[in-house]
Structure formats: structure tokens, C-alpha cells
Amino acid sequence: MNRKNQQQASPTRLSREESQARTREGLIQAATRLFAEKGYGGTSIRDIAEQSGHSQGAFYSNFHSKEELLLEMLRQHMQAEAVQLNTLVEQKQRSPAEILDDLEAWASALDQDPHWCMLSIELQLHAQRSATFAAAYQAVWLQHRDVLAQWMARLFAERQLQMPAAPQDIASTFMALAHGLALQRAATGSGASGRLMVVLLRGLMALSA
Amino acid sequence: MNRKNQQQASPTRLSREESQARTREGLIQAATRLFAEKGYGGTSIRDIAEQSGHSQGAFYSNFHSKEELLLEMLRQHMQAEAVQLNTLVEQKQRSPAEILDDLEAWASALDQDPHWCMLSIELQLHAQRSATFAAAYQAVWLQHRDVLAQWMARLFAERQLQMPAAPQDIASTFMALAHGLALQRAATGSGASGRLMVVLLRGLMALSA
Amino acid sequence: MNRKNQQQASPTRLSREESQARTREGLIQAATRLFAEKGYGGTSIRDIAEQSGHSQGAFYSNFHSKEELLLEMLRQHMQAEAVQLNTLVEQKQRSPAEILDDLEAWASALDQDPHWCMLSIELQLHAQRSATFAAAYQAVWLQHRDVLAQWMARLFAERQLQMPAAPQDIASTFMALAHGLALQRAATGSGASGRLMVVLLRGLMALSA
Amino acid sequence: MNRKNQQQASPTRLSREESQARTREGLIQAATRLFAEKGYGGTSIRDIAEQSGHSQGAFYSNFHSKEELLLEMLRQHMQAEAVQLNTLVEQKQRSPAEILDDLEAWASALDQDPHWCMLSIELQLHAQRSATFAAAYQAVWLQHRDVLAQWMARLFAERQLQMPAAPQDIASTFMALAHGLALQRAATGSGASGRLMVVLLRGLMALSA
DNA sequence: CATGAATGAGACTTCATTCAT
DNA sequence: GATGAATGAAGTCTCATTCAT
Structure with missing residues (x-):
């Protein structure tokens, strides 16, 4: 070769x-x-x-097929998201304010790249319809959820706050929200901005204050 | 025959x-x-x-066509959701606790009827692709958002709390979340339950407490 | 209707x-x-x-598919051949000479209709490659073989001759010969005529004379 | 590599x-x-x-092309069959019984090698469809027919029997029969055995006994 | 209004063959 | 000579839609 x-x-x-x-x-x-x-x-x-x-x-x-291409896209999607999330997670010694800035940055990145989220929605829809694909999707999804959950757990820990629900549930809720907002934006041309995600997170932290 | x-x-x-x-x-x-x-x-x-x-x-x-059927479904969807939301809104003189129960009931109804949400997602996807349909969808969506926004505004007003963002934005955020969760559940078979929506709402209320 | x-x-x-x-x-x-x-x-x-x-x-x-059409053709083929063979079989009280004339007529009909035989070959080739089709083909083939075998058995019985092999084997040999000759004619443009089939049959009868 | x-x-x-x-x-x-x-x-x-x-x-x-490969296979097929047939023909001074044994051996060799015959059928089918190929096929086929015809002629001559038809016609009939039987076996999984070819030949000899 | 055979466009996929490496 | 990615045509089949009945 x-x-x-x-x-x-x-x-x-x-x-x-x-x-x-x-x-x-x-x-x-x-x-x-x-x-x-x-x-x-x-x-x-x-x-x-x-x-x-x-x-x-x-x-x-x-x-080999259209679905194989989708799988390849899932892999690339996964890898890119993982890099992005790991960057957030691995930035140790950040002040609480900086961490919230990180979240805001993440949320607004999602805002800026509607392709990204629409693709993610397509992946989810296809997972619902193809068993083969669902398995692959599930693996990626669980991994991301856990990275995000870990990051959120630290956010609360550093502020010495109790999480109002399991970190994984909170993480998947925020992932769902990001997707729902992307869909909304795509369908209506407007919709709520991702900035509200930060407000919601602050709310969760306020609960145990 | x-x-x-x-x-x-x-x-x-x-x-x-x-x-x-x-x-x-x-x-x-x-x-x-x-x-x-x-x-x-x-x-x-x-x-x-x-x-x-x-x-x-x-x-x-x-x-006349496949799309006309989708429009008819949008109309029925709209009407059914309107009835549901109006029921919530029009129940005056409810205690704050009861209002939260209402939200929980709404969220868990969404949980129980995945068809409902998946259809809603299909409608949004199609709105993204057909200008004709998008216009019709937008009208329905704005109306729902406003009914929900109104209801949420009252929730805060009755507790004499300030809303941490425009009521319409909060409403569309929650609608987005409901759709995102439905998609997540469809794709992964699990995903966060709608119960967390109530936690998030409590968090928002805690912000101005 | x-x-x-x-x-x-x-x-x-x-x-x-x-x-x-x-x-x-x-x-x-x-x-x-x-x-x-x-x-x-x-x-x-x-x-x-x-x-x-x-x-x-x-x-x-x-x-439903190309193969279903082939099955339909098999059915029609079967029915036409069955009619043809039954005509031969059911003509009772024929003199031995007339029976040989019948065979000659049958053989030369095959000669005259090359489409017929080529189709039969196509059916056999496809049976080799599709299990579904093979089952259908086998049923038709066995039925034809048995009608032909019955006719041949009578041919020998009426002449009070012993058959030199099982009537079914002789019948399938003659069917194979008819197909092989059709193929040969198609490929080479010439090939032996079906007239030789009668000679072969006479030979078989001569064996136990 | x-x-x-x-x-x-x-x-x-x-x-x-x-x-x-x-x-x-x-x-x-x-x-x-x-x-x-x-x-x-x-x-x-x-x-x-x-x-x-x-x-x-x-x-x-x-x-150069798929068809050229088929031509090459035809050449090899031809050569192998020629060797086989020449072996039979050139074994001089065999007793009549031995000659029939030779035929039986040839017939049962065909029986044992279905690939061989199926390939031969493919060659014939392709000859029907491609003029180029048909010419090449015809040459091979004529040559084989004549070798087989020669061998059969000797079979009759040595027994001092008259052939009931032109030796070439008898030869091509037997070649056709071999192919038809192969096809039958392939399609139905069973079909008459090649052993009957010997019976048929004996029948032909009995005709002029 | 209801039927469903027929249409023509377009879907995914495989093919024999070419050609830069 | 050998490689295998790329080509363009052609394959089977499904689609939304039409229209004579």
C-alpha cells in the first residue's frame, strides 16, 4: 500500500x-x-x-446502502459531540460562573448549527424504524448522556447543591430540549432560543439553595 | 359488497x-x-x-392529496390540544398546588400517548419542507403557545412570582421539551420521563422566590 | 361484481x-x-x-413480481400440456399403429413450437435457482410425467410387451429428450429432429419382442 | 501483498x-x-x-469481456470432452460388451458431474442469443457430434447391425438426451438416471437384429 | 361516492466495464 | 499484469395520482 x-x-x-x-x-x-x-x-x-x-x-x-451512510454519519456525529463535551468536562478548576458560561456556549452552539440538530432528529427517527440502527444509536446516545450527566453533577457538586433528580435524567431532559428546540426552530422559523436552557438550569440549582 | x-x-x-x-x-x-x-x-x-x-x-x-390529509390531521390535532389546554386554563380558582397537578397531568398525558407526539413531530418536519403547510402549522402553533403561555403566566401571577423570561418563550420551551422527550422515548425506548418537566417548572418558580 | x-x-x-x-x-x-x-x-x-x-x-x-408471472406461465403451460396429453391418453381403442402416430404427432408438435420448449427450459432453470418456484415446478412435472408414463404403459400393454424400465423413468427420459432437442435446435439452428424419438420408442419395444 | x-x-x-x-x-x-x-x-x-x-x-x-471468458470455457469444455470421447473411440479391438460398458461409463460420468452439463446448457443458451458465440459453439458441437457418431457407427458395424438413422442424428439425439437429463435432475432433484441411455441404445440395436 | 387498474416518475441497487494508480 | 474506485446504464419495484367504470 x-x-x-x-x-x-x-x-x-x-x-x-x-x-x-x-x-x-x-x-x-x-x-x-x-x-x-x-x-x-x-x-x-x-x-x-x-x-x-x-x-x-x-x-x-x-x-453498502443508504442506511450504512447514516451509520457512518452517526459515528462522526458521535465523535464530534464527544470531543465537544469532553472539552467542557475536562476543564478543571473553573469557577461556577465559568461553568454556566460553558453551558451557555454549548446551548448557543446548538442554536447556531441547525443542521446538526436536524440530523440528530433524523437519526432518532430512523432509530425508531430500524432495529439495526436503533442498537447503534442507543450506544451513542447513552455515552453522550453520561458525559453530560457527569458534567452536570460536577456543576452541582462544586456549588454544594443537591441535584433534584438523577443526573442522567437531567442530562437526557436537556438533550431532549435541545432537539425539541431545533425542531421548533426548523418548523416555525422562530421558537424559543437556547438561552432559556441556562435559565432552566439555574432554576434547578435554585431548588436546593 | x-x-x-x-x-x-x-x-x-x-x-x-x-x-x-x-x-x-x-x-x-x-x-x-x-x-x-x-x-x-x-x-x-x-x-x-x-x-x-x-x-x-x-x-x-x-x-385531494396526501398533504391535504396531513392538513386535516393538523386541524384535528389543533382542536384536540386546544380543548385540552383550555380545560386547564379555564379552571379558575385553583390552588397553586392544584395547578402544578394540572401540569403534571398534562405532561404525563403526553407521556402516555406517544402517537400524539410523534405525529406532532411529523407535522413539524413536514412544515420545514412545505411552505404551504408551514403557514398552516405556524398559525396553530402560535395559538397553542399563547394558550400555554397564558396559563403559565397565571401560575406565576397567583404565586406572586416574577417570570424569569417572556411567558411565550417559556411556553415554547416546554412544548419543545415535550416533543424532544417523545422523540427520545421513541428512539431509545427509554429516555427521561415527563415528570421532570414539573421539576423544571418548580425550578423556574424558585428563581424569583 | x-x-x-x-x-x-x-x-x-x-x-x-x-x-x-x-x-x-x-x-x-x-x-x-x-x-x-x-x-x-x-x-x-x-x-x-x-x-x-x-x-x-x-x-x-x-x-406481484417477475417470478409470480413465471408461476402463472407455469400454470398455463401445465394446463395446456395436460389437455394435450389427456387427449392422447383418453383416445381408447386405438390400434398400435395409431398410437405410434400419436407419439409422432406429439413429438413433431414439440418440434414445431420451439417457444414452448424454450419456455420449459427456462422454467427448469429457474426451478434450479428458486426454492419457491422449484416446489411449484416439481408438482407440475410429476403430474405430466405420470400422464405420459400411463400412456406409454398402455402402449406396451396393448402390444403385450414388457417395459424395459419403470414407465415413469421412460417417460421422464422422453421428456428430457424433448427438452434437450429443443435446446439443441435453438443453439445450433439444426440438431436432430424429433422424429428420432419414435425410432427410440420402437427400439424399446423391440427389446422385449 | x-x-x-x-x-x-x-x-x-x-x-x-x-x-x-x-x-x-x-x-x-x-x-x-x-x-x-x-x-x-x-x-x-x-x-x-x-x-x-x-x-x-x-x-x-x-x-476482454464476460463473453470472452465464456468462449474460453467453451474451448476448455471442448478439449476435455474431445479427450474423453477420443479415449472411447480409439480403444480398438474392444468386444461389443466392452463398448456398451464404455457408453455406460460415459453416461454415468455425465450423471456424476452435473456442473458439466449445466455449463453445457448455459453455453447452448448463450449461443442462441449471441451470433458471435453461436458460430464458435456450432463448430465445437459439430466436431463432438461427429466423434460420437463415428463411435456409434463402429458400435453397430462391429455387431453387423444396420443403423436405424444417420449416425449423426443418433449422436445428436444422445447428446440432447444427456443435456435434457441434466436439466431435469437440476430442476427436480431427481429425474431419470442416465442408465436409461444404455437401454435406449440397446433398443436401437435390437431394431435391426 | 367508491373502485382499483393503469400511469409515469422515481426509488434503491447491481452491472459490465474503464482507468488512474 | 493487477487493483478497485468510479462510471452510466439498466435492473426490480413502489409511489402518488388519475380515470373509466
Whole structure:
């Protein structure tokens, strides 16, 4: 596989692997955009191929099926979210005020990237309909919930407050809220801003004050 | 198959209008079930006709198109939710504790009827994709939000508390949360219960205590 | 279903059932021709639809799948062959010479209708590849073999000759021969004529003379 | 994947030509198996490549097209059958009993190798559909028929019997029978055994006894 | 109004083949 | 010579919708 050295001459020519990776990435990006806009079911492979500038066959050279592409997107989604959440969790020694700023930052990032949330909704809808996919989705979801729960638990611990419910339940409630808001924004063009999430969290902390 | 005898006007036979209304209602009910389970895009008119025991032609005798059926479902959805919310709002002179019970009842009703919420999500998704439908959806949504907002405003007023944000924003946040939770439950089979909605509301009230 | 009497007026207009039957028959005939010419696998539903002058959808209104059409053709094939063979079998009191004439007639009918035999070969090939279809095919085949075996047994009995093998084995050998000759004729354009089948049969009779 | 070391000429390594011949042979063998099982049309080049453990590219390095591979198989088929038949023909000075044993051996060899016959049927079917291929097939077929005819002629001559038809016609009839029986066996799982071919031949000889 | 066969477009997928590596 | 990603055409089948009955 180290055959690329045979041609290392022209830096403009892509090696085979690079070119393939580029095709694959182009397909994923086109699909991400289209799934967010028109939904998983409403997006055809023709659409994805056209948007990405490749043939339908190129799609099938990279993915066994439409669902496999969705799984790949789930994996990427998972990885990106994990990085994001871990950044929040691992920032030790932050003042309570800074932690709330973190949450606000997270909430408003969700606000800014509606594609992200719509995709997440598409993933959830598809999980409801495909057993195969549901299993994969569940694993990702549990992991995220727990990272977020851990982060919230520390938020309360550092303020020496009692949590008014299990940290996992609070975490999944906030995840649900983020998704619901994204849907609302998509459907109505307006809807409540994510800023209210911070207010709700403050409320929870006020309960045991 | 001896349906042509309907005209004989025997009192046990349905009149033409009754029969037609029954057909229409059967189609709507079948579609409601199917949309919730398989989504709007995933449900074909053949499916709806089969589930309801009528022909595809019967569908087109009652609705101009698939989207018109969705609009009809939106209208029914709207009306049912309005009745439900108005019941809450119009029950004057309730003690604060009773009002919270009302909210809990509302939240747990949502919990118990996942079809309801999944349909609502389908409506929102379709609103995102069809301009015609979006307009209709927006009107319904604003109305509901305002009824809920009004009810929440009274909740705070009766306790002489300040609302930590505009009542409409709080209302839409809670609607979003209800939808997000429904989606979560559908996708993961578990997810946080709606009971947490009451905790969140208490938190908001605690903020200005 | 006796609604056609409502319109019995114009004899040129086809009733619904007649029109449907005509469509179905047109599809079957187009498919029969195409399967014989290009094989089952080599014939697409697009081909069949075009040849018959209908849309692809018309095909699927009449058959669930391509294989179901093949099953229908098997049924028709079966019925036609059964009629043909029963005619031979039921002609009692024929002189031995006349019986041999019958065989010759049968063999040369096969000779004259290459479509018939090619279709039979297609059916056998498909039976080899689809378990569903194999079961249906086996039933038809056994029935035909037994009718032919019965006829041959009488041929020997009337001449008071012993059969040199089980009548069923002789019958299936002759059926195999007919198919093999059809294939040969199709492939090479020439091949041995079916007339030799009579010679072979005479040979079998000569064995116990 | 360290195949580039082949040039080191160590005696255990294959030379370039040997390696190529091995690839080619592997492809042919895989294709033979698959064509017999799933038919020419039902077998894809991907299938052949996978079965043989090579790439699709390797296929096109060895054959210009799918049909060219079939032609190559026809050539090999031809050569193998010729060897087989010549063995029979060239064994001079065999007693009449031994000659019949030879035929029985040939018939039962066909019985034992269904792949062989199914492949032959595929070749005939393809000949019917491709003019190019038909010409090649015809040549092979005529040659085989004549070898078999010659052998049969001797069978009769040695017994001083008259042939009841032209030797070529008898030969092609027996070839057709062998193919028809193979097809029957493949389709029904049972069918008459090839043993009956010997009975038929004895019958032919009995005719002029 | 109800029927359901028929339509034409478009869905997902597989194919034989090409070509840069 | 061998690789396998990419192509474009074609495959089976489903869809929302129409219309003669």
C-alpha cells in the first residue's frame, strides 16, 4: 500500500487513497446537508450523488446502502459531540460562573448549527424504524448522556447543591430540549432560543439553595 | 359488497353522509397510526387504504392529496390540544398546588400517548419542507403557545412570582421539551420521563422566590 | 361484481374485467415470447411492458413480481400440456399403429413450437435457482410425467410387451429428450429432429419382442 | 501483498507467467462453478472475482469481456470432452460388451458431474442469443457430434447391425438426451438416471437384429 | 361516492466495464 | 499484469395520482 511513493513527484496529483477519501467525504457532506434539509427519507441517493458531483455508483463504492451512510454519519456525529463535551468536562478548576458560561456556549452552539440538530432528529427517527440502527444509536446516545450527566453533577457538586433528580435524567431532559428546540426552530422559523436552557438550569440549582 | 342497498333508508343503515363521514374518519385514524409509526414519508396511500379497509380511490374521494390529509390531521390535532389546554386554563380558582397537578397531568398525558407526539413531530418536519403547510402549522402553533403561555403566566401571577423570561418563550420551551422527550422515548425506548418537566417548572418558580 | 350490466349498451366498450383480462393476457404473451427468445433472466420487466404496449406499473398491477408471472406461465403451460396429453391418453381403442402416430404427432408438435420448449427450459432453470418456484415446478412435472408414463404403459400393454424400465423413468427420459432437442435446435439452428424419438420408442419395444 | 518480490527468482516463487496462468485458471474455475450454479446471466464479474480471490481488474487483465471468458470455457469444455470421447473411440479391438460398458461409463460420468452439463446448457443458451458465440459453439458441437457418431457407427458395424438413422442424428439425439437429463435432475432433484441411455441404445440395436 | 387498474416518475441497487494508480 | 474506485446504464419495484367504470 506504500505504492504512492512511486509517484511522489507531482504534489497536485492526489494519491489513490486521498482521492477516495475525498470522494467519501464529499458524499457524506452532501448527505449531511440534504438529510438536514429534506430528511433521510426525503433524500434520494440520486440527490446525494448529484450534490456531491459524483455518480450513483460512486455512492455504492463507498457505502453498502443508504442506511450504512447514516451509520457512518452517526459515528462522526458521535465523535464530534464527544470531543465537544469532553472539552467542557475536562476543564478543571473553573469557577461556577465559568461553568454556566460553558453551558451557555454549548446551548448557543446548538442554536447556531441547525443542521446538526436536524440530523440528530433524523437519526432518532430512523432509530425508531430500524432495529439495526436503533442498537447503534442507543450506544451513542447513552455515552453522550453520561458525559453530560457527569458534567452536570460536577456543576452541582462544586456549588454544594443537591441535584433534584438523577443526573442522567437531567442530562437526557436537556438533550431532549435541545432537539425539541431545533425542531421548533426548523418548523416555525422562530421558537424559543437556547438561552432559556441556562435559565432552566439555574432554576434547578435554585431548588436546593 | 351489497352497499348499493344503503338507499333503502332502514334506520339501521347509515345515511349517505354518515357513511361518507365514517369512511373519512377511518382513513384519518389509519393515517394517524401509520404516520406516527412509519412517518409521513414512509407511509403510502396504499398503506392507509389497506389499514382502513377502503380503496385508494376512497382516499382521493375524501382528500385531494396526501398533504391535504396531513392538513386535516393538523386541524384535528389543533382542536384536540386546544380543548385540552383550555380545560386547564379555564379552571379558575385553583390552588397553586392544584395547578402544578394540572401540569403534571398534562405532561404525563403526553407521556402516555406517544402517537400524539410523534405525529406532532411529523407535522413539524413536514412544515420545514412545505411552505404551504408551514403557514398552516405556524398559525396553530402560535395559538397553542399563547394558550400555554397564558396559563403559565397565571401560575406565576397567583404565586406572586416574577417570570424569569417572556411567558411565550417559556411556553415554547416546554412544548419543545415535550416533543424532544417523545422523540427520545421513541428512539431509545427509554429516555427521561415527563415528570421532570414539573421539576423544571418548580425550578423556574424558585428563581424569583 | 355484476355491475357490468349497468353499461351493457355499447358492445365495443370493454367492461372493466374484460379490459383487465386483456391487459393481463397481453403481458403474459409478451413475456412468453421474450422469455423464449432472451431467457427469463435476460428479459426485463421494462421489456415486457414495452412489448405489450403497457406501462411497467401495469405489470405490477397484475403480478406481484417477475417470478409470480413465471408461476402463472407455469400454470398455463401445465394446463395446456395436460389437455394435450389427456387427449392422447383418453383416445381408447386405438390400434398400435395409431398410437405410434400419436407419439409422432406429439413429438413433431414439440418440434414445431420451439417457444414452448424454450419456455420449459427456462422454467427448469429457474426451478434450479428458486426454492419457491422449484416446489411449484416439481408438482407440475410429476403430474405430466405420470400422464405420459400411463400412456406409454398402455402402449406396451396393448402390444403385450414388457417395459424395459419403470414407465415413469421412460417417460421422464422422453421428456428430457424433448427438452434437450429443443435446446439443441435453438443453439445450433439444426440438431436432430424429433422424429428420432419414435425410432427410440420402437427400439424399446423391440427389446422385449 | 508482497507480490513484487516475485522477481527474486527463488525456485519456490512462481515466475511471472506461472503466476498469471494461475490467476487465469483460478478465474475460469470460479466462473465454471458459478455459471453452473447461477447461470451465465446470473453471475456477475464481481462474483467471479470474489470467488477466485482476485480483483475485478484481474478479470479484465485476462479476458476482454464476460463473453470472452465464456468462449474460453467453451474451448476448455471442448478439449476435455474431445479427450474423453477420443479415449472411447480409439480403444480398438474392444468386444461389443466392452463398448456398451464404455457408453455406460460415459453416461454415468455425465450423471456424476452435473456442473458439466449445466455449463453445457448455459453455453447452448448463450449461443442462441449471441451470433458471435453461436458460430464458435456450432463448430465445437459439430466436431463432438461427429466423434460420437463415428463411435456409434463402429458400435453397430462391429455387431453387423444396420443403423436405424444417420449416425449423426443418433449422436445428436444422445447428446440432447444427456443435456435434457441434466436439466431435469437440476430442476427436480431427481429425474431419470442416465442408465436409461444404455437401454435406449440397446433398443436401437435390437431394431435391426 | 367508491373502485382499483393503469400511469409515469422515481426509488434503491447491481452491472459490465474503464482507468488512474 | 493487477487493483478497485468510479462510471452510466439498466435492473426490480413502489409511489402518488388519475380515470373509466
